[in-house]
Amino acid sequence: EIVLTQSPATLSLSPGERATLSCRASQGVGSALVWYQHKAGQAPRLLIDGASDRATGVPARFSGSGSGTDFTLTISSLEPDDFAVYYCQHRSSWPYTFGQGTKLEIK
Amino acid sequence: EVQLVESGGGLVQIGGSLRLSCSASGITFSNYVMHWVRQAPGKGLEYVSAISTNGGSTLYTDSVKGRFTVSRDNSQNTLYLQLSSLRPEDTAVYYCVRPYLYWGQGTLVTVSS
Numbered sequence: 001e002i003v004l005t006q007s008p009a010t011l012s013l014s015p016g017e018r019a020t021l022s023c024r025a026s027q028g029v030g031s032a033l034v035w036y037q038h039k040a041g042q043a044p045r046l047l048i049d050g051a052s053d054r055a056t057g058v059p060a061r062f063s064g065s066g067s068g069t070d071f072t073l074t075i076s077s078l079e080p081d082d083f084a085v086y087y088c089q090h091r092s093s094w095p096y097t098f099g100q101g102t103k104l105e106i107k
Numbered sequence: 108e109v110q111l112v113e114s115g116g117g118l119v120q121i122g123g124s125l126r127l128s129c130s131a132s133g134i135t136f137s138n139y140v141m142h143w144v145r146q147a148p149g150k151g152l153e154y155v156s157a158i159s160t161n162g163g164s165t166l167y168t169d170s171v172k173g174r175f176t177v178s179r180d181n182s183q184n185t186l187y188l189q190l191s192s193l194r195p196e197d198t199a200v201y202y203c204v205r206p207y208l209y210w211g212q213g214t215l216v217t218v219s220s
Binding site for chain 2: 034046049055091094095096097099
C-alpha cells in the first residue's frame with residue numbers, strides 16, 4: 001500500500017498570503033495524484049487531478065505540481081473561503097489511499 | 108446537474124448488517140467506474156471499494172474484504188454497498204463517488220453495542 005504523508009498537519013495563515021501544502025508518496029505514483037478541499041458537513045471538492053490539472057470551476061489561485069513521490073498544492077493568495085482541510089489522494093494502484101490531511105486555518 | 112444521493116445508513120449493532128444505496132442522476136451511470144469512500148468521526152478519508160462499469164470487477168480495502176460487497180444496477184442507476192459483520196471501527200460517513208469530481212453528501216453508519 002502506498003502511504004501518502006502530508007505536511008504540515010496544520011497551516012496557520014492570513015487571507016492574502018500564499019499557502020504551500022506538501023504531499024509525499026512512499027513510492028512513485030507518476031502523475032496519478034488528486035487534491036481535494038474538504039469542509040465539515042460537506043462532500044470533498046475536487047481541486048486538482050493528474051497532479052496539476054485544475055478541475056472545472058476551480059479558481060486559478062489553486063495550482064498543483066510534482067510527479068513521482070513529491071507533490072505540492074499552492075494557493076497563491078488565500079481567500080476567506082479557502083480555509084478548510086486539504087487531502088491528497090493517489091490513484092496509481094489499488095488500494096487508493098489518502099494523505100492524513102492538512103488543516104488550513106486562519107491566523 | 109449531476110446528483111449522487113446515498114441512503115440506508117443508520118444505527119446498527121456490532122455484528123449486524125446494512126445495505127447502502129447511491130442513486131445517480133445527470134450522468135450516464137453505466138459508463139463510469141464507481142467508488143465508495145468513508146470518513147470515520149474526527150478522522151481522514153479512506154477508500155473502501157470500487158466497481159467496474161458492468162460490475163464484473165470489484166476491489167476492496169483490506170479491512171473490509173470478506174465483510175462488504177459492492178454491486179450496481181445500471182438499469183436503475185444505483186450503486187450498492189452491503190455491509191456485514193459490522194465493527195465499531197466501521198462507524199463513518201460513507202460517500203458514493205463518481206471518480207473524482209462527483210461525490211454524494213454521504214450517509215452515516217453508526218455501529219454500536
